[in-house]
Amino acid sequence: DNNNKINKKTAVVIKIDGVSYNMNNSNGEIFFKVPVKLSQGVHQITVISGDNGKYLDSRANTVLIRT
Secondary structure (H helix, E strand, C coil): CCCCCCCCCCEEEEECCCCCEEEEEEEEEECCCCCCCCCCCEEEEEECCCCCCCCCCCEEEEEEEEE
16 A cells, blocks of 8 residues: 555455456565456456455555557
C-alpha cells in the first residue's frame, strides 16, 4: 500500500480478466510481463499480496488499455 516496498517474502497474484498469475516479491519489487497475446481493448487488472505474518493482505484494482 501507499507505494511502500514489502520487505518480507510475500506471495502475490496478478489477475488479468480473471486469469491468475502467481509469483513472489523480490526485495520489495514484483517483476511481471503482460502476456503479448492480450487483445486490444480494456482489461481488468487486480494485484493481490498475501498476508505474511508482518503485513495484512492487500488488493489493488486498475485497468490496462491495449491499443
